[in-house]
Amino acid sequence: MSRIIIPIIFAIVSLSSFAQNDVKEDSIILKKIYDTSLLNGKSYSWLDYLSNQIGGRLSGSVNAQLAVEWGEKELKTLGIDKVWLQSVMVPKWTRGVTEFAYIETEPGVTTNVPICALGGSVPTPIGGIKASIIEVKGLEELSALGKEQIEGKLVFYNRPMQADLIETFRAYGGCVDQRYSGAAEAAKYGATGVIVRSMNLRLDDFPHTGAMSYGNLKDADKIPAVAISTNGADLLSSMLKLNPKIKFHINMNCRTWKDVKSYNVIGEIIGSEFPNEYMVVGGHLDSWDLGDGSHDDGAGVVQSMEVLRIFKEIGYKPKRSIRVVLFMNEENGLRGGKKYAEVAKNKGENHVFALESDAGGFTPRGFSFDCDDANFNMIEGWKPLFEPYLVHYFAKGGSGADIGPLKKDGIVLAGLRPDSQRYFDYHHAKNDTFDAVNKRELELGAATMTSLMYLFDKYGVK
Incomplete structure (x- = not known):
C-alpha cells in the first residue's frame, strides 16, 4: 500500500508546485502587460486621432473609409505578420x-x-x-x-x-x-x-x-x-x-442610398505552436454621426489594436494565431461581423476564442462569457490574477454583437465589461466625444483585454 501512496503524494506535490509556478509566471506577465499599457500605451493617442482627426464614422461615409485606411496603416506599423482588408457591402444612410x-x-x-x-x-x-x-x-x-x-x-x-x-x-x-x-x-x-x-x-x-x-x-x-x-x-x-x-x-x-463597399480591417500574429487555432479580439470601426464615436466604439477599436502592440512590446510570442478585427457596420446592420464569420466558415478556420470591447472606455470591471461550464470553471480560476487590478466581475452571459456570428460548439466568446453607469449618457449622442474618455480608464481596459487573451492563448479552451 505504501508503495502506491508515496508516488501519488509525490505527484500531488509536483502538480501543486507546477500550479504555483504557473500562477507566479502569469502574475509576472500580467504585471508587464498592465505596466506597458499604463506607462507606454498607444490606445489614447490612437483614439485622439481617430476621434479628432477623422470623427464620426457612419457606415458608407467618407469618414468610415478614412478610418479603414487609418486602421490598416497603424496595424502595419506594428510589424505583425499579416494585415489585410476584408471587403463587405454596407448600408449607406445620410442624415442631411x-x-x-x-x-x-x-x-x-x-x-x-x-x-x-x-x-x-x-x-x-x-x-x-x-x-x-x-x-x-x-x-x-x-x-x-x-x-x-x-x-x-x-x-x-x-x-x-x-x-x-x-x-x-x-x-x-x-x-x-x-x-x-x-x-x-x-x-x-x-x-x-x-x-x-x-x-x-x-x-x-x-x-x-x-x-x-x-x-x-x-x-x-x-x-x-x-x-x-x-x-x-x-x-x-x-x-x-x-x-x-x-x-x-x-x-x-435624411436619405437611404444603395449599399456601398467597405471593409473589415484585420491584423494577425501567427501562432508559434497552433497556427490553425484562431483567437480574435475586436471592436467596431463604424459609429453614429452625431459625435465622434469615442466610447462607441473608438475605445474598443484602439484597445483591441493595443492587445497586439503590447504582445510585441513585451516580447510575448503567442502559441495560437491572434487576430485583431476592426469590424465595419455594427451600428446599422452587423454586416462586418457576419461577413467575417462567413469567410471563416467557408475557409474552415478553427476559431477557439473571441473577445469584443463595445461597452465604452470606462474602468474595466471584468468580463461576461458565452461558454460551457467546463470553460467557465477554468476562467473563474483566473480571477485571483485580476483582483490586484480591481477586476472582479466574471459572469456567464453575452459577449459582443460582432463576434456573435462566430458562435459554435467549442468556442468561447467574451465581452469586456467596463463600469456601465455613465455609458448611456453618451451612447449614440452628440456628446460621445474624445473629451468624455479618461486616459487611465481606457488603458486599464486595454491591459485587461490583453491579459485575458494571454491566458486563453497559454491554456487554450476545454
Missing part, C-alpha cells in the same frame, strides 16, 4: 441638414425641442409634418388604442430606461424596442410619424440616435422616426397633460 422640431400650443406659439432622426428613417415631406400627439409607454399600448385614436397622429413613445436596474444594459434592453420597431408598429395604425424618448438614464438635452427597422413595410407606408432628448420628452409629456390638443412639428431630410 440638422433636424428641427417644435411644440405648438396654439397657432404662432411654439417651443423648440432637441430631436434627431433615427438611423434608417425616411425623411419628412418638404416643409415637414405637423400633427397631434398620442403618448404611449410601449408597443403593446397601440393595439389597445386602435386605428381610430392613432391615425393621422404622431405616436410619442415615452417609456424611460428603468433606473433601479443596476445593470444599465438591462435597462436599455427593456425599452429599446420602441426605437427599433416603434415606427413599423405605429404605421400599421395609420400614424404619421413617431417620436421616441432617447435611451438615456440622465436628464439632458442630447437626443440619442440608433438603428430602427420598418420590418416588411412597403416604401409608401414608411413614416418618419425621431428621437427626442430626455428633457424634451419630459417637457412634451407635461405639456400634453395640460393640453392634449397641442401639436408637434418635425422637419428632416
Whole structure:
C-alpha cells in the first residue's frame, strides 16, 4: 500500500508546485502587460486621432473609409505578420441638414425641442409634418388604442430606461424596442410619424440616435422616426397633460442610398505552436454621426489594436494565431461581423476564442462569457490574477454583437465589461466625444483585454 501512496503524494506535490509556478509566471506577465499599457500605451493617442482627426464614422461615409485606411496603416506599423482588408457591402444612410422640431400650443406659439432622426428613417415631406400627439409607454399600448385614436397622429413613445436596474444594459434592453420597431408598429395604425424618448438614464438635452427597422413595410407606408432628448420628452409629456390638443412639428431630410463597399480591417500574429487555432479580439470601426464615436466604439477599436502592440512590446510570442478585427457596420446592420464569420466558415478556420470591447472606455470591471461550464470553471480560476487590478466581475452571459456570428460548439466568446453607469449618457449622442474618455480608464481596459487573451492563448479552451 505504501508503495502506491508515496508516488501519488509525490505527484500531488509536483502538480501543486507546477500550479504555483504557473500562477507566479502569469502574475509576472500580467504585471508587464498592465505596466506597458499604463506607462507606454498607444490606445489614447490612437483614439485622439481617430476621434479628432477623422470623427464620426457612419457606415458608407467618407469618414468610415478614412478610418479603414487609418486602421490598416497603424496595424502595419506594428510589424505583425499579416494585415489585410476584408471587403463587405454596407448600408449607406445620410442624415442631411440638422433636424428641427417644435411644440405648438396654439397657432404662432411654439417651443423648440432637441430631436434627431433615427438611423434608417425616411425623411419628412418638404416643409415637414405637423400633427397631434398620442403618448404611449410601449408597443403593446397601440393595439389597445386602435386605428381610430392613432391615425393621422404622431405616436410619442415615452417609456424611460428603468433606473433601479443596476445593470444599465438591462435597462436599455427593456425599452429599446420602441426605437427599433416603434415606427413599423405605429404605421400599421395609420400614424404619421413617431417620436421616441432617447435611451438615456440622465436628464439632458442630447437626443440619442440608433438603428430602427420598418420590418416588411412597403416604401409608401414608411413614416418618419425621431428621437427626442430626455428633457424634451419630459417637457412634451407635461405639456400634453395640460393640453392634449397641442401639436408637434418635425422637419428632416435624411436619405437611404444603395449599399456601398467597405471593409473589415484585420491584423494577425501567427501562432508559434497552433497556427490553425484562431483567437480574435475586436471592436467596431463604424459609429453614429452625431459625435465622434469615442466610447462607441473608438475605445474598443484602439484597445483591441493595443492587445497586439503590447504582445510585441513585451516580447510575448503567442502559441495560437491572434487576430485583431476592426469590424465595419455594427451600428446599422452587423454586416462586418457576419461577413467575417462567413469567410471563416467557408475557409474552415478553427476559431477557439473571441473577445469584443463595445461597452465604452470606462474602468474595466471584468468580463461576461458565452461558454460551457467546463470553460467557465477554468476562467473563474483566473480571477485571483485580476483582483490586484480591481477586476472582479466574471459572469456567464453575452459577449459582443460582432463576434456573435462566430458562435459554435467549442468556442468561447467574451465581452469586456467596463463600469456601465455613465455609458448611456453618451451612447449614440452628440456628446460621445474624445473629451468624455479618461486616459487611465481606457488603458486599464486595454491591459485587461490583453491579459485575458494571454491566458486563453497559454491554456487554450476545454
